Amino acid sequence: MDQDDVSQSTDEICISSIFPEVEDISVSILHAADSIGLKEIPRYEVKICEEDDWMKRSQESLHPVQVTEGLWVVPQWCTPPDVQATNIIVNPGLAFGTGEHATTKLCLLLLHGCIKGGEHILDYGTGTGILAIAALKFGASFAVGVDVDSEAIASASQNASLNNIRPDKMQLHLITSETSSSSKDDSTFGVMERENTYEIQTITTYCAKFDVVIANILLNPLMDLADQIISYAKPGAVVGLSGVLSEQVQYIIERYSPFLEDIKVSKMDDWxxxxxxxxxxLNVR
Structure with a gap:
């Protein structure tokens, strides 16, 4: 999304997207416009790009990230800069969570500071599984990751294996969502589902069972799902909420104040x- 090339006197934003050649771009743009209530299809132009290995280019753009002293997030294809450090190995695939984004770093720092050993962790919106994996490496005894995207579940399962996390230490759950594009027909996920995931109904058995609940998603789901997110935390449990801009913090504090005490805010790069x-x-009516 490029806001710099547009006059500041307008509310326009330019978006560049990549489509396969077989894609009906006009239909895709129509669906996108309908999804946000636009009455007219936005202006657009189509450029034919040369063939490229997008996965290779994406991999080349990712490098080991030092979150804090002794803590690195390392892409699978890179050598850890410090073999003595806590190294979280990731292959992001199509999921969110490479360690480069400020919200991921903030959540990692929160977990690094609050886990003392033996905790049960819920990673709500697990993406690549990076936070659940990190929690286990910090000393937690059990972690659960949930997501609405089967690609994320497959990625998190692969990353758990890369970090030698046993299935009995980390469970993954696919949450069905009306807005989710996830498909259980995905062959890779089908294998993951049998090996390392469980029907979402079993999540209800985790009510008030976690010592730490972390949700690095977005403002709207954090607001809408507040009761559900809080329900998984034990009384006195640490709850971490990220994926929000600094200017949105007031809404999160107002929404979660009835559930949380000793509220703290950490910031990085406007996140x-x-x-x-x-x-x-709980102070709820």
């Missing part, structure tokens, strides 16, 4: 992470 402890007695 924020809000954390607190679940109240023993």
């Amino acid at each position: 924020a992470c809000v954390s607190g402890r679940k109240r023993i007695y």
Whole structure:
């Protein structure tokens, strides 16, 4: 998304997207416009690009990231800069969570500071599984990752294996969503589902069972799903909420104040992470 090339006197934003040659671009743009309520199809132009190995180019753009001293996130195809450090190995695939984004770093720092050993962790919106894997490497004894995207579940399962995380230490759940594009027909996910994931109904058994609940998603789902996210945390548990801009923090604090005490805010590059402890007695009406 490029806002710099557009006059500041307008509200226009330019978006560049890549499509396969067989894609009906006009239909895709029509669906996109309908999804956000636009009455007219936006202006667009189509350019034919030369063939390229996009996966290879994407891999070349990712490098080891030092989150803090002794903690690195390392792409699978790179050599860890410090073999003595805690190295989280990731192959992001099509999922979110490479360690480069500020919200991922903020969540990793929160986990690094709050995990003392033996905790049960819920990673709500697990993506690549990076936060659940990190929590286990920091000393947590059990982690659960949930996501609406089967690609994320497959990626998280692969990354768990890359980090030698056993299935009994980390479970993955696909949450069905009306807006999700996930498909259980995906052959890779079919294998993952049998080996390392469970029907979503079993998630209900985790009510108030986690010592740490972390959700690095976006403002709207954090607001809409607040009751559900909080329900998984034990009284006194640490709850971390990220994926929000600094200017959106006020909405998160207002929404979660009835559930959390000792609320703290950490910021990085205009992004924020809000954390607190679940109240023993909730102030809800």
